[in-house]
Amino acid sequence: MSEPSEPIAFSDPAYRAAVVDLMGVIAYGELSAFERLVDDAKLSPRLTDKLALDSMATAQFGHVQPLMDRITQLGSDPVDAMAPFVEPFDAFHAKTAPSDWLEGLVKAYVGDGLAADFYREIAAFVDAGTRELIMDSLQDAGQADFVVDRVKQAIADDHRVAGRLALWGRRLMGEALSQGQRVAAERDSLAALLAGGTDRPGLDLAAMTRMFSRLTENHTQRMAELGLAS
Amino acid sequence: MSEPSEPIAFSDPAYRAAVVDLMGVIAYGELSAFERLVDDAKLSPRLTDKLALDSMATAQFGHVQPLMDRITQLGSDPVDAMAPFVEPFDAFHAKTAPSDWLEGLVKAYVGDGLAADFYREIAAFVDAGTRELIMDSLQDAGQADFVVDRVKQAIADDHRVAGRLALWGRRLMGEALSQGQRVAAERDSLAALLAGGTDRPGLDLAAMTRMFSRLTENHTQRMAELGLAS
Secondary structure, eight states, X not given: OOOOOOOGGGGSHHXXXXXXXXXXXXXXXXXXXXXXXXXXXXXXXXXXXXXHHHHHHHHHHHHHHHHHHHHHHTTSOHHHHHHHHHHHHHHHHHHTOOSSHHHHHHHHHHHHHHHHHHHXXXXXXXXXXXXXXXXXXXXXXXXXXXXXXXXXXXXXHOTHHHHHHHHHHHHHHHHHHHHHHHHHHHOHHHXXXXXXXXXXXXXXXXXXXHHHHHHHHHHHHHHHHTTOOO | OOOOOOOGGGGSHHHHHHHHHHHHHHHHHHHHXXXXXXXXXXXXXXXXXXXXXXXXXXXXXXXXHHHHHHHHHTTSOHHHHHGGGHHHHHHHHHHTOOSSHHHHHHHHHHHHHHHHHHHHHXXXXXXXXXXXXXXXXXXXXXXXXXXXXXXXXXXXXXXXXXXXXXXXXXXXXHHHHHHHHHHHHHOHHHHHHHHOBTTBOOOOHHHHHHHHHHHHHHHHHHHHHTTOOO
């Protein structure tokens, strides 16, 4: 089979730069999530729980290479493409280091879900090939059920846990939005991607607001699945 | 295809217990090596180096599940089978936490190599199916060249590094032997496996001594590949 020809959108250097940025942010996001999950897995009360979190982590790591390959294909260096996002993600993780196993679980579930929602929203504005790669990189290996089960069980065992974890979920959302805004402010290319171009549809302010509403609603929904108020 | 019938050796409960122990020790060894490598990868000076160590780590994690599946097949619980080895491995890693990136690299190379050699020696005393599984779980993903390259480069940049890392390699070997002896002393089944049985060849004291010579020689060889005295 011959390589499919590159979509016309890539003839616009700004679009190409935006896609490279997008692959870079997702790749580094997955890499840093992998590292933190392996860290958090050490808080597991049982070896089976640790194995479950480590499996979630390695599944995320598996998404990094295809994203890096795509960046190379687009003529950029994958490490350079990830570099601008190292600090915001590291800052997010430093500010949201779980103090126990349950906080780690909630972070894995809520943080991952939020990131995935955001990338899915952005995926609406890119070419089909890029969109497919993004969607593939957001597949989880079905371990989400495990998190829901463990958190609900912990709340059933001790109701006070729910209040503490609900606060924790709000803090995660706040830190994620704060770092997300920082990235958007610093990376013009990503902001331009959302704003659209001559031949590409974009978001006006009202649409942007609706997008943030959807992200918030989905977050509320995920917290509810864990048995937590948001 | 039908399941191959179980080798006759497994009709001996002591042999079955020894194989479960062996799968357990290798599985937990790979799991703990995975965790520590991801930790050590954080010391990487460059994102590419971190990615290389994280890849080594996830390759090791990929070996855990097949070993656990085999334990289940043999009628035991994988988590129970790993449990006796948690403490010795954790103690080894606690006593050999690298203080920098280069120590982490040497530990990954030398520690992994030593463990692999030891399991290969033991593999000579088990049935073909078990042996094959052990051998599969010891495959590295070819990242060893990366370690050799980085360590040699560091020594070329600053010769004093070689003395420090040579000492570090000796300490790793010492701690590994000390924890290994502890495991052998506590797990009769593994010692019995090496000693052989009615229908199984084993090691006498002279053969055991030769085995330790081989392990030491290979260690020396690996240190030399890194450009280090042992």
